[in-house]
Amino acid sequence: QYLLVDSLCIIQDDLGDLKKEAATICDVYRNSYLTIMALGASGDNEGLFGKQYPS
Numbered sequence: 001q002y003l004l005v006d007s008l009c010i011i012q013d014d015l016g017d018l019k020k021e022a023a024t025i026c027d028v029y030r031n032s033y034l035t036i037m038a039l040g041a042s043g044d045n046e047g048l049f050g051k052q053y054p055s
Contacts, residue, residue, distance in 0.1 A: 004028055007044065 006025060011017040029035055038048045 006021075010021045010025070036048075040049065041047060
């Protein structure tokens with residue numbers, strides 16, 4: 001069992017590393033049991049669920 005955080009495992013601003021890792025990352029996602037993606041946040045500092053506002 002493994003946990004992959006691609007923003008930590010892949011150097012995001014290095015095009016060479018992105019190209020190298022992109023070749024294998026699709027196999028990781030294809031063979032994963034569960035994939036969670038944080039799409040709502042505009043940056044890493046907003047966390048998994050984006051900004052939270054009190055009600």
